[in-house]
Amino acid sequence: MTSKKALEFKGRMLSLTRARILDPDLGAISAQLRDFARQMPQAVQGMPIILEADAPVDLGGILAALREVGMQPVGVGDGPLAESARSWGLAVLPPEGAAKARPLPAAEPAAAAANPPPTPPAAVAGARKATRVISEPVRSGQQIYVADGDLVVTSTVSPGAEVVADGCVHIYGALRGRAIAGARGENSARVFCRRFEAELVAVAGVYAVAEQMQGDLRGKPAQVVLADGKLKIERLEW
Structure with a gap:
């Protein structure tokens, strides 16, 4: 019996905004988020957020404040928030720039040394x-x-x-x-x-x-x- 295909993975990049917590005061954070959402409603809705901090904070309260204005927290930067983030089901990501610093693995050599085909005109037009x-x-x-x-x-x-x-x-x-x-x-x-x-x-x-x-x-x-x-x-x- 052939198993049914249940998932399809695609290599899509997602733009993430990193928010560094400078003051752990939840009231101040909530007030700034509400003001931000009022000033930039289009940009805020669905904005994927990575949280960073230099010390432990009330992560649950901050997540609630972010979601209240329409932002979508997806993870935290590796550091003081990592342990708490896992209990909230969030990803723990390397510091900004660390992922870019890792070299990509070398591509496997092609079976035949043929010249690559030219880019189709439709693909070029779509990139504009x-x-x-x-x-x-x-x-x-x-x-x-x-x-x-x-x-x-x-x-x-x-x-x-x-x-x-x-x-x-x-x-x-x-x-x-x-x-x-x-x-x-x-x-x-x-x-x-x-x-x-x-x-x-x-x-x-x-x-x-x-x-x-x-x-x-x-x-x-x-x-x-x-x-x-x-x-x-x-x-x-x-």
């Missing part, structure tokens, strides 16, 4: 990112999201509006609302705007709110990039 262009102002309360591509707004983004893309966000007018680039974890994504007056900006889950962005670049052309895990707001020559 789509770009969506919005020529109307993005009004307060509107949210625009572009999956697997870039978003270009040729007008303004009003206060209370939100523009989100898995790739880069380009705003040729004033950015007065929220702009989120790299919504699925693309670290190289950027936010570009002609007039920087944002309520919130984020790249790959790392965000800053207006109170943190008061400076010389306010009201000027700027780009937002992610460097060494931190947001940088830089002058943009327009």
Whole structure:
């Protein structure tokens, strides 16, 4: 009797956001998560989270707080949280970058030394990112999201509006609302705007709110990039 196939494994990569616990105060953590979810509802829903900490914490309470706002904890970094994580059924992962440092095993030599076939045109076309262009102002309360591509707004983004893309966000007018680039974890994504007056900006889950962005670049052309895990707001020559 032939056994029935019950599982199919596919080699798909998942973008994970690592959250380091700086203060174990559960009330403070819950408040920050709620504020984060209010500011970035599109990015937060279903966001897979890896928790890291330098000391033991109330892991159960933190997991509940994450799930309450729609995040999905999937594991912890190896360290003080590891033992508790196993009791909650979470994975224990190596520190960030450790997995990348391991060399991959050498591929087995091919049976025949033939030239590899050319990439089919359809595969090349499918690899390209789509770009969506919005020529109307993005009004307060509107949210625009572009999956697997870039978003270009040729007008303004009003206060209370939100523009989100898995790739880069380009705003040729004033950015007065929220702009989120790299919504699925693309670290190289950027936010570009002609007039920087944002309520919130984020790249790959790392965000800053207006109170943190008061400076010389306010009201000027700027780009937002992610460097060494931190947001940088830089002058943009327009």
